[in-house]
Structure formats: structure tokens, C-alpha cells
Amino acid sequence: MTGAVSHSADVIVIGGGIHGASTSLHLARRGYSVNLLERNRIGCHASGVNAGSIHHIPRIHFELPLAESALKVWPEIAEMLGDDCGFRRNGYLRVVETEAQFETARTAMERVRRYSSITEEWLDRGALRDLQPGLGDSITGGIWAAECGSADPARTLHAFRLNLQRAGVGLFEGCRVQAITRVGDVWHCVSATQAFQAPVLINCAGGWGGDIAALVGERFPLTRQALMMSVSARTPALLGPVVGHVGHRLSVKQALNGTYLIGGGYRGHVSDTAVHAGLDHDRLAYNLALAQHVFPTLAQAALTRCWAGLEGFAPDHAGYIGASSYSTDLWHCFGFSAHGFYLGPVVGKLLAQAIDTGDTPKVLLPFLPTRAEGGTLTH
Numbered sequence: 454m455t456g457a458v459s460h461s462a463d464v465i466v467i468g469g470g471i472h473g474a475s476t477s478l479h480l481a482r483r484g485y486s487v488n489l490l491e492r493n494r495i496g497c498h499a500s501g502v503n504a505g506s507i508h509h510i511p512r513i514h515f516e517l518p519l520a521e522s523a524l525k526v527w528p529e530i531a532e533m534l535g536d537d538c539g540f541r542r543n544g545y546l547r548v549v550e551t552e553a554q555f556e557t558a559r560t561a562m563e564r565v566r567r568y569s570s571i572t573e574e575w576l577d578r579g580a581l582r583d584l585q586p587g588l589g590d591s592i593t594g595g596i597w598a599a600e601c602g603s604a605d606p607a608r609t610l611h612a613f614r615l616n617l618q619r620a621g622v623g624l625f626e627g628c629r630v631q632a633i634t635r636v637g638d639v640w641h642c643v644s645a646t647q648a649f650q651a652p653v654l655i656n657c658a659g660g661w662g663g664d665i666a667a668l669v670g671e672r673f674p675l676t677r678q679a680l681m682m683s684v685s686a687r688t689p690a691l692l693g694p695v696v697g698h699v700g701h702r703l704s705v706k707q708a709l710n711g712t713y714l715i716g717g718g719y720r721g722h723v724s725d726t727a728v729h730a731g732l733d734h735d736r737l738a739y740n741l742a743l744a745q746h747v748f749p750t751l752a753q754a755a756l757t758r759c760w761a762g763l764e765g766f767a768p769d770h771a772g773y774i775g776a777s778s779y780s781t782d783l784w785h786c787f788g789f790s791a792h793g794f795y796l797g798p799v800v801g802k803l804l805a806q807a808i809d810t811g812d813t814p815k816v817l818l819p820f821l822p823t824r825a826e827g828g829t830l831t832h
């Protein structure tokens with residue numbers, strides 16, 4: 454694209470998912486002028502269509518301190534955005550059915566205790582049913598994390614959008630970045646019709662973060678996957694917490710409006726153009742049967758809609774967050790591997806702090822993009 458006036462700002466952020474929105478907002482609140490470039494609409498990909506679970510992932514031990522910070526930030530979301538985003542501390546229950554799963558649960562709890570102060574409690578068969586009646590007969594116990602919960606993704610992204618507008622962030626939707634160059638100390642990004650320039654560039658392009666990095670010659674191991682979700686019709690309120698399973702992929706919750714949301718990371722299909730996601734009906738059927746096995750009442754709830762959203766996965770299932778090894782004025786924040794929604798508010802806050810002060814907070818250090826130098830992970 455030639456001949457167009459270049460929009461100037463202190464910072465260009467590419468990608469209007471929760472990470473781009475959160476980082477832009479926190480930078481604007483620190484006094485930076487920000488242009489946020491989004492190929493489609495703010496929050497229309499993973500950030501707006503996910504399951505809204507707010508909980509830690511015990512198997513990724515180096516994420517636990519960051520998860521702990523995230524669990525502290527969500528209760529303050531109304532203060533941050535002027536909207537509670539549907540956030541509830543309805544807790545996270547991971548159930549077990551077998552002796553082997555019990556052992557896995559024990560190890561997972563030890564790991565959480567070792568790397569964080571997140572409180573988890575073991576519930577036996579009786580205590581579990583006192584907390585949540587109606588669980589399947591084969592469920593023998595579970596891990597209860599009361600600090601966790603859920604939020605409404607679409608509402609959250611809408612709240613971010615309003616705050617970005619109020620904070621004076623330049624929102625450029627329908628703006629796909631096609632080329633990036635650096636001239637002197639300034640980054641230049643161009644779309645089909647517009648040009649942008651800024652001394653600082655942040656790549657928050659989610660599942661396409663690797664493509665953006667490639668435009669400046671950096672390689673990251675990242676695969677793009679479609680994750681499926683289902684929602685039921687409204688039913689009476691029966692399920693309190695977010696329910697997962699220690700031995701299987703599963704996430705079931707009942708929203709405040711009575712609908713059940715069922716997922717857990719089951720893979721659908723990624724379109725050839727890599728911008729659309731489709732369903733895999735066999736995997737979806739397995740997901741729904743498992744959900745019903747754990748919470749049999751689901752059999753009475755009519756399914757109303759299933760969908761899939763696109764997400765970027767790093768080989769170690771953790772996002773790439775921090776300054777690039779290519780340039781300290783280029784920052785990456787993508788590849789959240791199916792659990793980036795709950796991290797969005799805190800990561801944006803910490804990344805803005807790192808960019809503003811030059812000091813990367815300790816909890817972000819394990820996520821530095823330098824761990825993927827040369828296109829393979831170094832730890």
C-alpha cells in the first residue's frame with residue numbers, strides 16, 4: 454500500500470482479542486497513545502467465543518504464579534472496566550473416578566501447593582455431593598478450588614471495547630496487517646488501505662501470532678487448532694461450579710441464565726484459509742456423552758448450538774509473552790494454548806508495566822519468547 458497517510462502513535466498493537474485489548478488499555482492508562490489493528494472485529498475470535506472458565510492449569514507448573522495473580526485480578530474486573538463481565542467465583546471442581554486418577558489428582562495438588570498459594574481442597578464422595586448434588590455414581594472424589602470461577606467472554610470483550618474507546622485508543626477494525634518494516638527506530642505496518650507507524654510494536658495476534666512474527670523474520674513453534682463448544686437451552690439452576698475431570702478433557706458449567714456450556718478442548722477442523730473453524734461431530738459426541746456421564750441431569754437439557762473457535766498452541770502449552778530477541782521494541786503476546794482468556798486482564802496489565810518501566814515482572818519471565826529462539830523451544 455503506497456501513498457496513504459500513516460497513522461502515528463507511541464504503540465501499535467496487532468490483534469483485538471483479550472490480550473491486545475487488555476495490553477492496549479493498560480498502556481493507554483499509562484499515558485501512551487495506542488493504535489489497535491484488528492483484522493475482523495474486537496473479540497470475534499477465541500477471546501469472544503470461549504468457555505469463560507477462570508481457573509489455573511495445574512500441569513503447567515511455571516504458569517501457577519501467574520495464575521495466582523490472574524485469580525486476584527478477576528474479582529477487581531468491575532473496578533478495571535466498569536462492568537463485572539459476568540464474573541463469578543463459583544469455584545472449580547475436578548472430579549476423579551479411578552484409583553489412577555486419584556493419584557494424578559494428588560500429584561497435581563502437590564504441584565499447585567509447591568508453586569503457588571492457590572487453595573485446593575480434596576473432597577471425598579460425600580463432601581463432593583454436599584457441594585454439588587447430582588454427580589454421576591462413578592465419581593468418587595474431586596479437587597475443589599473455591600477461588601476459581603467463570604465470566605462471560607462476549608460481555609468481557611464488549612467492556613474492553615468500550616473502555617478502549619473511552620481511553621482514546623485508535624480502534625482500526627477490518628484492518629489486516631499485511632506487511633511490517635522497520636525504518637530507523639520506527640515500525641511501519643500496512644494493511645490493504647492504511648499505514649501505521651510507531652516506535653513500539655506488540656504482536657497479540659492469537660493463533661496468527663506466528664504469521665505476524667514471520668513478517669519480521671522470527672519463527673515460533675505454534676499450531677493453530679479449532680476448539681469446540683456446545684450450549685444448551687435454559688434450564689433450572691442445578692450446577693454451581695465449573696466442573697472438570699482429572700482423567701479426561703472436560704469443562705461443564707451452568708451460566709446464570711440457565712444454559713449449560715460444555716467443552717474441554719475437543720478439536721474441530723481448521724479451514725484451509727485458517728480463518729474459520731468447523732465441527733468434528735464424533736469428538737463433539739464424545740464430549741457431550743462424557744459431560745452427561747459426569748452430570749447425568751444434562752440428558753434433560755436440549756442442545757441449542759455448537760461452535761468452534763481458533764486458538765494458537767505452543768508446544769509447552771504456554772503463551773509467548775515479552776520482548777522479542779529481534780528487537781526490544783517488538784513485543785509478543787500470543788499462543789495461549791486454550792487457557793488465555795482467564796490470563797488476559799492480568800497479562801495486559803503486566804505487559805504494559807514491562808513496556809513502560811523496562812522491567813519484566815518475575816511471573817512473566819518463564820514465558821519469554823526467547824525460549825523459542827530459532828523456531829524450537831529451549832525449555
Ligand SMILES: Cc1cc2nc3c(=O)[nH]c(=O)nc-3n(C[C@H](O)[C@H](O)[C@H](O)COP(=O)(O)OP(=O)(O)OC[C@H]3O[C@@H](n4cnc5c(N)ncnc54)[C@H](O)[C@@H]3O)c2cc1C
Nearest residue numbers: 468470471472492500503504506630659762792793794795
Ligand atoms: C472454544 C474455546 C474455548 C476456550 N475456553 C477457555 C476458557 O474457558 N478459559 C480460558 O482461559 N481460555 C479459554 N480458551 C482460550 C482463550 O479463548 C484464548 O487463549 C484467548 O482468547 C486468546 O486471546 P488472544 O487475544 O491471544 O487471541 P484472539 O482472541 O484469537 O485474538 C487475536 C486477534 O488477532 C487478530 N489478527 C490475526 N492476524 C491479524 C492481522 N494480520 N492483522 C490484524 N489482526 C490480526 C485476529 O483477528 C484476532 O481477533 C478457549 C478458546 C476456545 C477457542
